Each structure stands twice: as structure tokens, then as C-alpha cells.
Amino acid sequence: MSGTMNLKLRVWRQPSAGQPGAFRDYEAKDVSPDESFLEMFDRLNERLIEQGEEPIAFEHDCREGICGACSMVIDGIPHGPERATTTCQLFMRHFRDGQTVVVEPWRAAAFPVLKDLVCDRGSFDRILQAGGFVSVATGNAPDANSVPIGKEAADAAMDAAQCIGCGACVAACKNASAMLFVAAKVSHLALLPQGQPERARRALGMVKAMDREGFGACTNYGECEAACPKSISVSYIARLNREYLRAQVTPTV
Amino acid sequence: MTPDQSPERPCLLAAARGFVGSSVGAKALMALSGLGLIGFLVVHMGGNLQMHLGPEPMNAYAKALKGQPLVLWPARLGLLGMFLLHVGLAFHLNAKNAKARPIAYASDRAVASTWASRHMLLTGALVLAFLGYHLAHFTLGLTHADHFALVDAQGRHDVYAMVVHGFRSPVVAGSYVLAMFVLALHLSHGFGSLWRSLGTSSPALVDALRKAGIAVALAITLGFATVPIGVVAGTIGREVPRLDAGGPPVTELGAAPGGREAGPVRVAGGVR
Ligand code: HEM
Ligand code: FES
Numbered sequence: 001m002s003g004t005m006n007l008k009l010r011v012w013r014q015p016s017a018g019q020p021g022a023f024r025d026y027e028a029k030d031v032s033p034d035e036s037f038l039e040m041f042d043r044l045n046e047r048l049i050e051q052g053e054e055p056i057a058f059e060h061d062c063r064e065g066i067c068g069a070c071s072m073v074i075d076g077i078p079h080g081p082e083r084a085t086t087t088c089q090l091f092m093r094h095f096r097d098g099q100t101v102v103v104e105p106w107r108a109a110a111f112p113v114l115k116d117l118v119c120d121r122g123s124f125d126r127i128l129q130a131g132g133f134v135s136v137a138t139g140n141a142p143d144a145n146s147v148p149i150g151k152e153a154a155d156a157a158m159d160a161a162q163c164i165g166c167g168a169c170v171a172a173c174k175n176a177s178a179m180l181f182v183a184a185k186v187s188h189l190a191l192l193p194q195g196q197p198e199r200a201r202r203a204l205g206m207v208k209a210m211d212r213e214g215f216g217a218c219t220n221y222g223e224c225e226a227a228c229p230k231s232i233s234v235s236y237i238a239r240l241n242r243e244y245l246r247a248q249v250t251p252t253v
Numbered sequence: 254m255t256p257d258q259s260p261e262r263p264c265l266l267a268a269a270r271g272f273v274g275s276s277v278g279a280k281a282l283m284a285l286s287g288l289g290l291i292g293f294l295v296v297h298m299g300g301n302l303q304m305h306l307g308p309e310p311m312n313a314y315a316k317a318l319k320g321q322p323l324v325l326w327p328a329r330l331g332l333l334g335m336f337l338l339h340v341g342l343a344f345h346l347n348a349k350n351a352k353a354r355p356i357a358y359a360s361d362r363a364v365a366s367t368w369a370s371r372h373m374l375l376t377g378a379l380v381l382a383f384l385g386y387h388l389a390h391f392t393l394g395l396t397h398a399d400h401f402a403l404v405d406a407q408g409r410h411d412v413y414a415m416v417v418h419g420f421r422s423p424v425v426a427g428s429y430v431l432a433m434f435v436l437a438l439h440l441s442h443g444f445g446s447l448w449r450s451l452g453t454s455s456p457a458l459v460d461a462l463r464k465a466g467i468a469v470a471l472a473i474t475l476g477f478a479t480v481p482i483g484v485v486a487g488t489i490g491r492e493v494p495r496l497d498a499g500g501p502p503v504t505e506l507g508a509a510p511g512g513r514e515a516g517p518v519r520v521a522g523g524v525r
Contacts, residue, residue, distance in 0.1 A: 010359075023359060076362030102360040109353050172364070174371060175350035177276070207277050216353035217276030217346050219373065220446040221366035235454040242452030244277040248268075 004030040005097035009044070011056055012104045017114050023102070033093035037080060038063065038070060040092060057116040065089040065229060068164030071171070072117055073104040078168035078227045086166065086229040106167050108176035110213040121167050123213035124181060128165075130209035131202035132185045134194045153191045160188035162230035172227030175216030180224035182210050183240035184232050190243050200247035207244050276349070279342050284447035286339040291444065291469070293332055294436075298476040304489055305479070308413035312405050315412040340381060347374050369442040376439040383432035390419060399496070416480065417490030426481035433474040440470035 007028040014021025028040050035043075038060050045055035061069035070087040074080035080090045095101065105113050110123040149157075161184070169180035186203050189195030195202070218237055225234045272278035300318075303310045318325060363371065386396070394401025400418040403411035420426040444466030445459075453459055483489035 012359075073358060073360075076358055076360035077364060104358055104360070107354055107356050107358055109355050174354075174363075174366065176353035177350070179276075207275055208271075211275055214353055215276075216350035217280055218450075219350075219370060220442075220449050221370050223363065223365050226365035233456065234449070235456050235459060238449040238452055238454035238459065241277055241281065241450055242454060244275075245281060245452055248272065248278075 004032050005092070005095070005099075007031055007040075007095060007098070008100040010100060010102045011117070012113075013056070013116055014105075014113055015054075015115065017112055017120075021113065021116075031092050031095075033091065035092050036063070036088055037072070037074070037090040037092065038088050057114075057118045059118050060088055063088040066164060068166035068229075071106050071119065071121075071166060071168070073106065073171055075102050078106065078171040079166075079229055083226065084229055084231045086164075089229075106171035108167075108170050108215065110176070110178070110215050111167060111170060119167075121165075123215070124165050124167060124178070126213060127178065127182060127206055127209045128185065131198065131205035132189070133198075134189060135197060136194070147193050149192060157188045157191035160184040160191070160232060160236055163188075163228075163232055164230060166229060168227040168229060169224035169232075170215060172223040173216065173218075174221055174223065175219055177218050177224070178210050178213070178215040179218040179237045179240065180228065180232060180234065182206050183236035186243055187236045187239045190239070199243070200250040201252045203240065203243040203247040204252070207240075273342075276346070279346055280450040283339060283342045283346070284450035286335040286342075287443050287447050289335045290332075290339065291440065291473070293335075294473050298473055301480050302476060304413065304416060305483060308405060308411070308492065311413040311416075312407075312409045312411060316409045319410070340377070343374060343377055367442060369438045370446070373439060373442060376435050379435045380432065380439060383428075383435070386428075387432075390425075391415065413490070414493045417484050417493045418496060420481045420484035421490075421495070423485060426485045429481040430478045433478045436477075437470045437474035440473065441467050444469050 009026045009028050010023050011026060012021055013024045026044055028044055031040050038058070041056060041058060048055045059069045059071055061067040063070075065086040065088060068086070070079075072079070072087045074087070074090070079085055079087045080094070082090055082094055103117065105111075105117045105119050106121075108119075111119040111121055113119045163181060163184035165181065167178075167181070170176050170178050173179075186206055189202060190199050220234070220237075222234055224237075225232065273282065300314060303314055369376065389395040390397065391401075397415075397419060400415045403414045403418075405411040405414070420429070445463035446466075448462045449459060453462065480489065
């Protein structure tokens with residue numbers, strides 16, 4: 001086959017949450033530049049199964065960059081070397097024949113490894129439960145456009161709402177901080193009229209939940225923005241800080 | 254409603270503890286204390302630059318400062334408070350951040366962060382170590398008691414001569430310049446970062462402040478460094494004779510009417 005390459009993969013293997021793990025080396029053979037990183041793993045796993053070995057556990061769902069399930073740290077970078085790209089959308093043309101690639105799970109106390117490259121991201125769900133919602137009156141659906149929203153606010157809210165909750169920000173942060181995730185969630189609701197009733201409570205509650213889950217604090221490194229597959233800006237973190245400080249002096253009902 | 258959103262406001266003390274205990278609140282306090290310390294550094298550097306003007310302005314300035322205990326002591330206490338808060342939170346946050354990533358990556362890459370941002374604790378701790386030495390040297394007079402005891406012709410603490418003698422040692426001058434370089438690294442990230450910790454989110458403003466931060470860091474540290482460099486280069490303190498040179502006395506004890514009640518006063522050639 002012409003144009004294919006062989007890679008050496010060094011993959012984190014861990015049988016289960018409590019047990020120790022270690023790196024193991026694998027050969028990925030005849031890798032096409034047109035296949036995705038996950039497809040390469042699929043074919044490697046097929047081979048492992050044929051050889052009677054335990055396949056490598058990794059998470060994936062949509063495989064089109066919108067669900068946030070895929071989660072591999074590739075050569076030290078969450079989702080690999082391409083900017084604004086999820087692992088499932090990372091294509092092998094960005095790698096060289098003969099290259100050694102180190103693949104690890106997200107590393108954070110709040111994201112314990114369950115197996116191999118799969119970690120438990122339930123801490124994000126619990127942060128969302130602490131405030132990532134709006135209250136709506138029940139009844140008929142409101143008329144479209146009955147609540148006017150300025151173009152700038154709508155754009156900024158939509159940019160934040162792009163967050164797919166993959167956790168790459170945590171994985172990339174030297175402090176394993178979840179500030180970019182929380183900032184995106186708090187900001188997109190704080191910018192919209194629908195988010196106003198819970199605005200202060202949301203900021204307080206989500207930051208509190210974030211700290212309780214054991215994420216680190218923000219040092220403004222900027223690694224999260226660089227790793228984010230949706231390129232969510234660190235300026236949302238500053239906005240979260242402002243929302244949190246503002247909530248200190250806002251009476252919450 | 255989840256328990257996080259209990260409607261009553263907690264009492265003020267509990268609220269303060271919750272604020273400091275939260276990562277966002279702690280960072281806001283680090284930013285405020287850092288800003289306060291930067292303010293102090295600017296004033297302090299302004300004072301130091303008078304070394305370039307000669308002994309008279311420098312010693313008069315030092316005496317004027319000492320002559321205002323009602324300004325000096327609250328300022329010193331405020332400074333100490335900001336410093337303790339900043340350092341305490343630095344270690345608190347660092348422990349928390351280390352706990353948040355108990356297992357390190359086998360292959361760890363920095364894509365966007367600067368060296369300075371990743372080594373704030375190191376540069377901060379070096380600044381702390383330098384500060385201990387600096388206070389022992391010039392504020393408490395422990396390292397060079399003879400320089401500290403100097404008195405000028407008007408009976409004032411001869412700050413000018415003290416500094417000149419201190420920096421005539423290339424090792425001392427070099428360590429001050431080096432410490433200022435470390436401080437520049439700390440501030441090159443710190444100044445840009447603090448505004449974001451306090452909620453400045455406009456990307457244009459943040460970028461301008463980040464650039465301003467590098468300029469502020471350079472201005473402060475170069476400003477400080479001109480004094481030891483000036484002494485070594487001989488542009489400062491040419492009028493101060495070497496302590497061991499046996500030249501005319503640096504200071505005249507007794508020439509000062511009602512001079513300071515200092516201990517032994519060093520003049521050229523010995524202690525009187
Ligand atoms: C003249 C003295 C100092 C000044 C002017 C100063 C200034 C600053 C500023 C402005 C920041 C940025 C705060 C933010 O990101 O919001 C900062 C951060 C920091 N400072 Fe200092 N600092 C000083 C001394 C120290 C000392 C003695 C230490 C201690 C060991 C220290 C440790 C730190 C650390 C670890 C951070 C980063 C915290 C984080 O973002 O995780 N600093 N400093
Ligand atoms: S699998 Fe859905 S984003 Fe990658």
C-alpha cells in the first residue's frame with residue numbers, strides 16, 4: 001500500500017479504577033493518512049481482539065466533533081497537536097511514518113481513570129447541576145423573537161455555548177482547573193435575558209461545586225484555550241471572575 | 254433547589270471564609286495584594302532613583318520618611334499584611350493545584366503558557382528570600398552594621414553612603430540585580446494576570462494590559478537595578494571614600510548637633 005505509515009504507540013493501560021496502570025507499546029501498521037486517530041485505534045483493537053488480547057478502552061460517540069466524548073492526551077496535548085480539533089476529528093496525515101506517539105487519559109483528581117483511556121467526568125455533571133440551568137415558566141412555547149437579544153450578546157453567548165464539555169481544558173491546565181468549562185457555562189447564561197433570575201446564584205453555586213470536586217485554581221496560563229476543540233476564549237474566565245465578584249454584592253433571593 | 258443555593262446569606266465571617274476558600278475569591282485577593290505590592294514597588298523605586306541625585310536629596314528623603322511615624326507605620330503594617338496574604342494564598346493555591354493533578358503526564362507539553370507563568374511560586378519564593386536579605390541589609394542593618402551606623406554631616410542616617418558601601422561589593426550588587434531580574438519575571442506574568450483575576454474580560458484591554466505588564470515589570474526592575482549598577486560603574490557615590498582607604502572621614506561624629514543616638518559610628522579608618 002502506498003502512502004501508508006507505521007507508528008509506534010505508547011498507550012496507558014489500566015485494568016480498572018483502583019488498580020495501577022502502566023504504558024504499553026503497540027505498533028500501528030499501514031496507517032492511512034486519511035483515517036482518524038480513533039479509526040487507527042479501532043483497527044489496532046481489532047488486531048488485539050484477534051490476538052486474544054484486551055482491547056484498549058477509549059471513549060467516543062459522535063465521531064464528528066460535537067459530543068465531547070473522545071478524550072485522549074496525545075503527545076502531551078489533549079486532543080492532539082491540531083488546534084480546534086477533537087481526537088475523533090484528528091487525521092493521521094498530521095503524523096509522520098515511524099513516529100512514536102504517547103497516548104494518555106485526561107489527568108485530574110476530579111477525573112479518575114476508570115479504565116485505560118476512559119475517565120469519569122461526572123464531576124462536570126455535578127457542576128452543571130449546581131447552576132447550569134434556567135427556570136422557565138411552563139405552558140405554551142413562547143413566540144420566537146419575543147425576547148429581543150442584542151447581536152453582540154447573542155454572539156458572545158453562542159461562542160460560550162459551543163462548549164461540548166469534553167474536559168480538554170482541565171486536561172491541558174497545569175493546575176487541572178475547570179475554570180474554562182465553568183466560565184463557558186456561567187457566561188453563556190449570564191449573557192442572555194433567560195439567565196438573569198439565577199445569575200448570581202449560578203456563579204456562586206457552580207464555583208463552589210467546582211472547588212468541591214477538587215479542580216485547581218486559574219493561574220491564567222492560557223493552556224485551556226489552546227487545547228479547547230471549540231477555541232473558547234480565556235476571556236470568559238475573566239467574565240466568570242467578574243460574575244463571581246459581582247455575586248458577592250448581589251442579594252440572592 | 255440544590256443545597257448550594259440556600260437562600261439565606263451566611264454571616265459575614267462565614268462569607269469571608271467562603272470567599273477566601275474559593276479559588277476565584279483567593280485569586281482576586283492575590284491579584285489585589287499583588288497590585289498593592291506593585292504600587293509600593295513604584296513608590297519605593299521612585300525613592301531609590303534619588304540615589305542618582307547625590308547624598309543630600311537621598312538622606313533628606315530618608316529622614317523625612319522616618320520623621321512621619323504616623324504614615325510610616327501604618328504603611329509598613331499594611332505592606333506586611335498584603336505580603337502575608339499574598340504569600341499565604343500562594344502556598345495555599347499551590348497545594349490545591351498540586352492536589353488537583355496527583356498523577357503527572359508522561360509527556361507534558363506547554364503550548365500556550367509562558368515560563369514565567371509556570372514558575373510563579375519559584376520566582377515568588379526567590380523574591381521572598383531576597384527580601385529577607387534586603388531587610389537585614391538596609392532596614393535592620395544586620396549584615397553590614399558598620400555601613401548601617403554611618404551618619405552624615407548633618408547627623409542624619411547616611412543612607413546614601415550605606416547604599417554605596419553596600420553595592421561596592423560586586424557580589425552584593427550582583428545579587429540585587431539578579432533579584433530584580435527574578436522580580437521582573439514574576440511581574441511580567443503577574444501584572445497582566447491580575448486584571449483578569451479581577452474580571453477584565455475585553456480581549457483588547459487584556460492584551461494591552463499584558464503588554465503593559467511587561468513594560469511595568471521592566472520599568473520597575475530596571476529602575477531598581479540602576480542603583481547597584483550605578484555604584485559599580487562609578488556614576489553613584491564617587492564622593493564617598495572607600496571605608497578601608499584611609500581617606501578623609503566619611504562622616505564626622507559630633508558635627509551633628511543633636512545627632513542620632515546611634516551606637517558606634519564608623520568613620521574612615523576605624524570605629525569611634
Ligand atoms: C514584591 C512582591 C510581589 C509582587 C509585587 C507580586 C505580584 C504578583 C501579582 C501581580 C500576581 C498576579 C496575581 C493574579 O494572577 O491575579 C502574583 C501572583 C503570584 N505570586 Fe506574587 N508578588 C510578589 C511576591 C510574591 C512572593 C513573595 C510569593 C511567594 C512565595 C509570590 C507568589 C506568587 C504566586 C505563586 C503567584 C501565582 C498565583 C497563581 O496564579 O496561581 N509572590 N504576584
Ligand atoms: S467523539 Fe464526539 S466529539 Fe469526538
